[in-house]
Amino acid sequence: MARKVGVYTRISRDDEGESLGVARQQQDCERLADLRSWQVVKTYEDNDVSAFKRNVVRDEFELMLKDLRAGLIDGIVAYDLDRLARQPRDLERLIEIFDERPRLEFATVTNDINLGSPDGRTMARIMVAFANKSSHDASRRIKRKHLELAQQGKDSGGPAPYGWRKDDRTKVDPVAAEAIRKAQREILAGVRIGTIRTRWQQQGLGNPRAGTKRMAHHHVEQILTSPRLVGYRTYRGEILLGEDGEPVKGNWERINTLEEWEAVCAAVAERKQKHPGKSLARKYLLSGIARCGLCKTKIRGQINGRWEPGSKATRYTYQCSVVNGGCGKVSRTGEPVDMLIAQLVLEEQRTRAAVTAVPGEQRWLREDELEQVTQDIAQLVEAERSKQITVATLLQLLPAKERLRDELKLERARFYKEQKQAEAKGDAANLTVEDFFALPIERQQEIVLHSLSAVIINPAGRGRRKFDPSLIEPVWR
Template sequence: MPIVPVRAAIYLRVSLDHTGEGLAVERQREDCLQIAESRGWSVVEIYTDNSVSAFSKVKIRPEYDRMVEDYRAGRFNALVTWDLDRLTRQPRQLEDWIDAAESQGLRLVTANGEADLQTDGGRMYARIKAAVARAEMERKGARQSRAHIQRAAKGRPPRGVRATGYTLDGEIVPTEADAVREIFNAFANGSSLRAIAAALSGVTPVVRPIGDKTMVQDLPQSVPVLPTRSGRPWNPSTITDMLRNPRYAGWSMLDGAIVRDAAGTPVRGQWDPIVPDGVWLEVQRRLDDPARKSNRVGTERRHLGSGLYMCGICNALVRAHNDRYRCAGHLMRSRAQIDDMVLKYVRGRLAKPDLADLLVQQDDERIASIADQLQKERDRIVRARADYKSELIDGNFYKEIRSEAEAEIGRLEAERIDLAVGTAVSAILTAPSPVDAFNKSDDLAARRTVINLLCEVRLLPAPRGRKAFDPRTVRIKPK
């Protein structure tokens, strides 16, 4: 009977390479090559998954998958790995290799001794080892999950992937933190996720052609170029994840949500926030706004009053139509003259010396007052719960107190979000010269936010038979 030559494959894997130098898989390689050499086997391929976990069944292991395909193609008939748990931690995958050993005579060798899958004793050993490894990983996962919950409850920085702007220990990285701050401000001011991602990546996105023109998005000028750790361009979905992260406002988080204590009070993190509460709340409101069409290219307004000025007849928002503002069936007005009038009013309002103090301090004081009231309502629920447990009040009374307090908490939270409007434009409002800052701003979204913060603009139809612009047809109401 002819001797079938042994063509061996080697599979190497570590779950986490802390240094990125591949030293662990190199040690595995040396041991596995020595085993193949001692048996006189010819090594036809070495498959390496460095820093790839085998615990999750949905985790992609590129080299493992390539090895499976090569085995099916008959490229090798022996497999060398450092240990069975390096090959797989999934009992289902192990059964595939057992079937291969039984039906096709695959030889499988580990650095700690031969795992003879062609015998019932060897298969039992392999299955027990895989089950024990799986159970240990599940226990480890449960311990880690409990540790994450405990850290979040105490307001400690979360472990795992480092958040842009912070070290793993919660220290601020100045350059990244400045970029994060500008990302929040730009989005709160009206910039789109796609435009922010393009600005961070240092590219200019081209919007789909409109008629015979190609429209190019206005990028937020304040957002700096910031290379990603992977070297790939920024993605709008990554920007969304960043904007949703309460950690940047100084709140402890777990699974993307703010952690609250037994009284329902948000837990403050043991690190410095990068953005104020007001900006973070403003961003959440804009992300949740159903009117924001975040899934379309070029959603940013390209004209000052489009979607901002209102029709004086039906109160609908006017839209840009060529060089005019239009409300179907009611009016068609020249954009340039109206915009000049609105800008003149805004500059006059910005020139008033008390503007910044009036807008910023008033909101901040009220937000602080609301925070105190929220705490009182939550404390009221805690006291009522304690009284109920001590049988000082009955269940109906406790339920009534809790319902009243929760309703007031909801009202206060809504007011707090409303007061956050406009805090993101404080760079303009608190500048030494708000007028100069407004004039120098190249960010159309920021200008629109300032206008919306200061006034309400309604357009009326132009008088019949008159070609000259009539300023009485533009009604600007201060806010």
């Protein structure tokens, strides 16, 4: 009976996402298996996955080890040993399995190593050690090259970040840039990143390889707050500063102004501080806004237990709950209450907009002071470089200037955050009711809270079935 083997293929980088490299490896490995009269029963493919980086988990490699240990396959065929392991610890895990099952087969296309013999294992350990050193050397050279490119404001290559064209990563992609700006306005208006992520996933936005991987929350957050949006060059995740202490500017087109970007970053950071690790998801418009007319406890929406799919009954109600400390005596069908409040709020905001002049965008009053402090820092650094002052003098004067600069930058970010948030939250005057309910639920709640501080739902009394708007009492700000 032919031995059942698995083929393992891996490539560290696949910028195009077409899997051509692993496909070539698979063909060569299957040809070798045929020559040995082995039956290939599974291909384990880790495409675009490093075997050198310690924090990377190779899912297919781990599955292959489990299958080997469980006896589901009788051996491995790989293109080369360094496709399997570039860290000695990974090789030792493989050798341990070959110790447990001495009759396992092993072959590579480029050389012939027997992991079942002491000499073969020694040779494998030497080869992996050299592959590991080669990766270390390459990593050091690449890091130095990337630092040099970063200092010059140049890109480091690779796939174009979302927001820029794939064929020319210095040019903005208009469609992607507008998607980013829209999402940023939503963030400032109170919409959750999770809501944006869900919509982007459905529309195929944000991920250059949409459809191959599920978009992560932190990936969307990084896109919306990336320093690249305002032209800042980063190195290893941090904004790179030049010799003058100012951020290095990249040679690509910008998507945001500095004020817009700082406002979004401040809004995201503020939300994390207020609600660390807490989900802000809402399903119903007035959850946490509505209050019981009898005990004044906050009311939340909940699914009506009597509702069935396909029925005409409304599927949710606002009900005072004993579990949440309420009296449990007030309940109201949710949909007509939401419709009434939306109509009242939109009408109130249209009336207010008609009589209130919209303030134009204001400039932060301390902008000149920040610019002067920044110049002072640059002059001090240049004076030390030209030997006009000593290092000791520089280190005496510099910390106070840097603290003031950082304080001013924080104040500027807070100023523009509040300004942009006010702009994003105050643009509901022209919305129709249909437009309102098409918005994300967080945005709907922000619009309601712009006009109301609460909604009192009063008891309807026994036997009353028809919706009575007079029992819904909005509390205006």
